[in-house]
Amino acid sequence: MKRKESPSNSLKAYEGQPLSGSLESFDHITKELFDGTEDLSIRRFHVFGQHKAAMYSFSHMVQQSSVNEDIIKPLMHIPHHLQGRSFAPDELPDVILYEALYHGDVAREQKVDNVIKAILAGSTVILIEGVGEAIVISTRSIEKRGIEQPATEQVIRGPREGFIETLNTNLALIRYRLQSTDLRIKMREIGRRTKSKVAICYMDGIADPEILKELDRRMEPIDIDGVLDSGYLEQFIEDNKWSPFPQVQYTERPDKIVANLMEGRIAILVDGSPLALVVPTVFNQFYQTVEDYTERFMLMSAIRMARLVALMFSLVFPSLYVAIISFNPELIPTEFAVAVAGGRAGVPFPAVVEVLIMEVSMEVLREATIRLPQQVGGALSIVGVLVVGQAAVSAGFASPITVVIIALTTIGSFATPAYNAALALRLLRFPLIIMAGMFGLYGIMIGLIIIANHLLALKSFGVPYLSPLVPGNFQGMKDLLIRGPLGSLTKRPVFLNPQDSVKFRRKENDDAAGKQQDNPSPS
């Protein structure tokens, strides 16, 4: 089967080939590689008015004013101190680099393929006739949006910055929060065509090297043509792709990343994605929020419990309803039972079908609300909830209690901070409803046991998913259902196997900076 040669393959032909020093031949190469590419600008000029040279760049990716002022101007117009001197061609790169060019990030390059790659990445390349070396100047300037509040992870109390698409900005956001020599950032390039830059950040001396190695082992074989978002990467490094539960956490909050780094986790950032990944991930991360740590511990413990209740609600509420209505009506108070029977009297379907229909329409409604333009969305959700619910009841299509149950469930699923975890529970609700429709409470329990067993067997990078609940760890449990006072959370999570396990040492006069404090030496 004959395949059309991909650009990276055609570039392969030039791999390792040295620059010839002839502008003519390089023009030939660019013509062949970038045939018909209009945005490649080739600017011919004479260095110091003597040597023929050419400048290559993608005009829309570079910062034009910098190119004009700092590159072309000093090269065309011979600077003051060089006036009257003449140079041999092979002296030129040195002179330009050391004496003429007003630009910080400059490199030399001898190989054709690297030069081409640099042009693709947005650098400006200068070639001089008769010189076997190119001067590569990073002039890349991509339009980016400003740093805004993270849309999906709003907080009331806490930093307001969120990641943006540009990797460098994101790394800067992390670095300025974590001014430590221990912060290591390793770069990788993934994506055969997109050549996306991937940054792996971790704290040296805290993160478990075993997990780092494992991460490397999982990143190595990834051979995908394009990584457009960190979500692509997530699916290649997770442990169990058949699980509905996310095994990698994502966040767009730099403060969250820093907190995780200091607990001994590893962050993965992808150029072009405002969402950073965090591994290893355990289940309790999905119902924790930033405020849990910034607000007073008693209030936030109570709210965290409420969130857990909401989580359980969104999973089992409809199935419990089905089980009680269709199998065990003796459980609810007599008066209520009789009234419920009255409410259901006109509904033609069994409770399980009724609930399934309502749940599915709720999902449709929810999806529609997300996809619609913002201006219309609000109107639709009100119309959907009010009109459809009301109409369904008065049409005898659903009983009023079913509507209440569905509404509670839906609201409950919104209370989970992590969208992907909420999604998993939303999905698992359906098999549970069906189980409840078949076996009542017994069926629900069987379903829950299956889910619990799955969670118990699941691991994220070797860390049991339900840590620190199972396997139990007393220190960790202080930050599980409730959030203990920061002063008492002295240890990093043990299940992450941190090199330096002490997060916070109690000094004579209690230092309350606990969370953000950095302990350089292992105890």
Added chain:
Amino acid sequence: MENTDSRQITLIQASAILISTIIGVGVLPLPLFAVRAADSAAPLVTIFAIGVAFLGIALLTWLGMRFPNQSIFQYGNDIIGKWLGTIGSIVVIVFFAVLTSLTAREFGEVVVTSVLKSTPVEVTVIVMLTLAAISARRSITTFAYFHTFYFPLLLVPCVLIAILSLGNAEVINLQPILLTSPNNAFMGTFTIAALFQGSFIMTVVIPAMRKPKKAMKASLFGILVSGGLYLIIVVASVSVFGAEEIKKLLWPTLELAKGASLPANVLERLDAAFLAVWVTAVFTTLLSSYFLTSVALKQVLHLKEHQVFTFILLPIVFFMAMLPQNVTHLYVIIEDIGRVGLYITMAYPGLLLLIAMLRKKRGERNA
């Protein structure tokens, strides 16, 4: 990244395995067994039974600590020779396969009698067995995780029901606390002690324990908690119903749940809810005996993995579960098998221990 270190089970996990294995469907008819044996002295008989059960598990644990890297199916061969050891192991395996099927059937009967009245008992049995079979495929570390996760779920409903029924309790029902006729009590003690047979799982847990030296502590702890729970249930039901009423009830514990209601009438009766939660208790019990059976088969046949056996066992166990003709027949079998089982789960390890001591055999102690 799989942790190559297979000795992962901690003291608490080992106790949790014991507790959730022991607490199972046996709790439902337990007060009936106890009262049949000794009327109002039922709690006393239960305490005797806990003592007997602890003796059994202590023998096994002692043996296990002598051979900290092996289970009874392995050191049995070392102690009494290959042939006798294999025969012993096979008897144990058959016994636990039977125990698995009886547990599944017993719970199936409970569910079909009280909640799912028109569902065929085969369905409830096969569902439970399949669940156990699928879960028994995991490694022993995950197996320990399962138990650690579920065991608090078992304690809560029992204690809750005991507390809720306190209002109707009468101390006089528990008197006289001493035995009046010792004959029945003797048999009854063994019937109840037989409910602790799941603790035999300890033999495969010890070789996976991080510190096998703590195994005795785990056994003690496990028996104390599960025995304590048994005692609570017996005391609660006898004090609420009185001995004579219990004799008329097939599953007094379930009846206790029926009589209890949550404050403010949130749930007016707890029997169906209790039974639902009890699914986990039965699941953990089944899981343990299933796991034990398949791991034992693996070790007797010197294979690498026990997963193969989980599905092979399924039809056999299911078939055995369907053998009892009716619920009274089932209970006759359960009591008989239970008492026979005491020879297997107590006398056999005891014998092995004795011979091991006489022949001065020990396992290597590098653990």
Added chain:
Amino acid sequence: MHRAGISKQIRLLLAALLLMPLLTGCWDRLEIDERAVVLGVSIDEVTSEEAAERESEVSHVKGSLPPPKQGMVKVGVQIALPGRIPLGPGEGGGSNDTMQTVWVITVVGHSMDDAFMNLQQQVSSELFFGHLRIIVVSEAIAKKGMENINDYFRRNPEVRRMAWLMVSKGKALGLMTAAPKLERIPTLYLMSTLDNSIKMGKFPKDYIGVYWSNSSKKGQEGFLPYVAIKDEQNVEIQGLAYFRGEHMVGVTKPFEVAGYLGLRGVNPAGYRAVIMLDENDPNSTVMTNVTHRRSVIKLRLKDGVPHFDIYIELEANLEEKMSEEFEINNPDIIARIERVQSDASVKFYQNIIKKTQSKGSDIFGFGEHVRAKKPKYWNQYVKTKEAWQEKYKEVTFNIDVIVKIRRIGMKAI
């Protein structure tokens, strides 16, 4: 990792395959609105003519089965009508006609189950006993024996132990058709009547489960509330119907329930007593309200017969006096009231014990004390329920009552 993925697929497939046949299931699914929710059951005697006329041939062919010794039964059930009871606290329960919210049907049968099967034949939805709250047995049936009734309801897993079993004066069916005005559903009214009287200290906790436990015990007999319909469709608790074994043998007066409660030391207390300070002067009457009871029962053997020393302590408040002729303003007069009341109480308690002794029905559970505290004696001389029923007649009692009046209300004299 790869291997794990594959075995996972197989596992999912297997699980799916195993679930396939189950999808045809839903054996037990029965919507709440498809159930005939039985709220109350009444059990009456039936005359042989009526029985012959109404007997259905559902569980057996007519004439093939002789009627049981106790005779056939007429069972009335109260079934809730879904749709008639509005959801939520709506326009209150002012309905005058019972028939609006519930449906009362009667059938006859040889036994309970037979009767219910006959009923099922007439009702489209499946009968559901999960919400059965009230079982009313007519006095006549209770006297004939409750074996069959107890057996049926104990065996049925749907029936709750917190339901009320009661004996009615006259026809039991009357309680099913009664239409009290306070509740939407008549049986719930009946139930709350009894539940509230427990809260007010007027009746012991005597759910069907308690009755079963009591009548199972060797040294105790069961008793049931004895109720009657009044003119305004309301229900009055008229005392305790006490049993000997499975047979009802007598009824106490309503006030004698207080005797039972006092002897058992049940709290809270709620009965009032009329105290005449001067036997010849009706105007010297005061009323006290007992608020707290305590009883200690001591057992000893006297001449080979159990003897009980019962100490009862009652705390009371003064509620009312009939005239201004005397003033209640000093401890002396309070002491006098206390003395008179305790003397009266001793007689009162003795009477009620005698009454039950004459029938051999130990509803107080004195026998349980003997069994619990003197097991040797019990095993030697009593051992069985029947033996205790006889022995109970010989038992002697010594009752001591201490009354303490604590408060006299807002009035100073």
